[in-house]
Amino acid sequence: MDxxxxxxxxxxxxxxxxxxxxxxxxxxxxxxxxxxxxxxxxIAVQTRQGELYTAxxxxxxxxxxxxxxxxxLCVALEKCGYAAVLDKVGMEPSGEAFNSIVELDxxxxxxxxxxxxxxxxAIADLLIGKTNFTELMEISRRLMKDPDLRFDEKxxxxxxxTCARNRAIGWLLKSKDIISNDVEEVLKLYTAMCSMGVxxxxxxxxxxxxxxxxxxxxxxxxxxxxxxxxxxxxxxxxCGMYDGSGRFAVEVGFPTKSGxxxxxxxxxxxxxxxxxxxxxxxxxxxxIAGNVMLKYLSQTFNMHLFHS
Ligand code: DON
Numbered sequence: 001m002d003x004x005x006x007x008x009x010x011x012x013x014x015x016x017x018x019x020x021x022x023x024x025x026x027x028x029x030x031x032x033x034x035x036x037x038x039x040x041x042x043i044a045v046q047t048r049q050g051e052l053y054t055a056x057x058x059x060x061x062x063x064x065x066x067x068x069x070x071x072x073l074c075v076a077l078e079k080c081g082y083a084a085v086l087d088k089v090g091m092e093p094s095g096e097a098f099n100s101i102v103e104l105d106x107x108x109x110x111x112x113x114x115x116x117x118x119x120x121x122a123i124a125d126l127l128i129g130k131t132n133f134t135e136l137m138e139i140s141r142r143l144m145k146d147p148d149l150r151f152d153e154k155x156x157x158x159x160x161x162t163c164a165r166n167r168a169i170g171w172l173l174k175s176k177d178i179i180s181n182d183v184e185e186v187l188k189l190y191t192a193m194c195s196m197g198v199x200x201x202x203x204x205x206x207x208x209x210x211x212x213x214x215x216x217x218x219x220x221x222x223x224x225x226x227x228x229x230x231x232x233x234x235x236x237x238x239c240g241m242y243d244g245s246g247r248f249a250v251e252v253g254f255p256t257k258s259g260x261x262x263x264x265x266x267x268x269x270x271x272x273x274x275x276x277x278x279x280x281x282x283x284x285x286x287x288i289a290g291n292v293m294l295k296y297l298s299q300t301f302n303m304h305l306f307h308s
Pocket of ligand 1: 098
């Protein structure tokens with residue numbers, strides 16, 4: 001690929017993305033997130049050949065939020081195995097918002113998938129006793145090649161003080177015997193994972209490991225098993241953008257996971273990892289500019305999984 005052309009296209013994607021920022025808004029239901037700069041926007045692309053392309057606010061730290069669900073799912077699959085994970089949580093898109101409670105209450109004896117809050121709380125419960133937050137941070141640092149990855153205490157406290165809805169989901173899971181640990185302990189681990197401070201570059205690094213089947217292409221190190229990565233990428237494709245996942249899969253066509261901190265983690269299989277930061281969100285809680293940018297890059301470079 002021509003490097004100059006690719007950098008030019010990333011810059012063009014940024015310009016397109018900037019145009020839609022005013023139509024979204026920062027998350028306000030976690031008070032600390034409401035302080036984000038709505039107009040911030042950055043992208044990092046890490047290729048298998050070791051090239052890093054960046055534009056805009058690619059070194060700004062923000063909290064990973066729901067993108068941490070990808071990491072906890074990877075760790076749960078590695079430590080507990082596929083059968084134990086699937087015993088706790090399904091793998092069907094819910095068609096509901098990320099913090100929905102209805103489908104769990106009405107239709108199911110387990111959360112629909114690990115990318116929504118109920119599913120991630122069930123996974124956090126599974127991990128208690130097998131790992132802890134300190135180890136999960138260490139694993140995250142390695143997967144994101146980000147030694148400066150840090151815990152954002154302010155965001156953590158802000159969410160713990162206001163997460164009545166997640167607490168309700170936690171108690172509903174408890175009432176259905178889906179979680180066995182103390183609800184508050186499960187909430188703490190889940191919320192701490194959401195409060196890791198990352199950058200677009202950290203996300204691009206993690207996405208590249210996933211794109212490369214769990215192996216760091218720079219040194220050949222196996223960080224995740226191929227079977228774990230296959231499961232995680234598939235669930236990202238079908239459920240990673242919540243009730244926007246179907247349309248995103250059609251129009252962009254590669255596994256992506258969003259977070260309400262404004263992050264997007266995108267896997268262009270066997271080729272590259274993309275990380276985006278833009279805290280202005282659409283109505284489904286996904287980065288509004290990132291959507292436009294990824295669609296543009298996918299079309300320009302034929303990145304859709306089923307491109308013709
Ligand atoms: O549980 C929550 O509400 C947040 N910590 C994470 C939600 C989130 O990132 C949804 N993603 N778009």
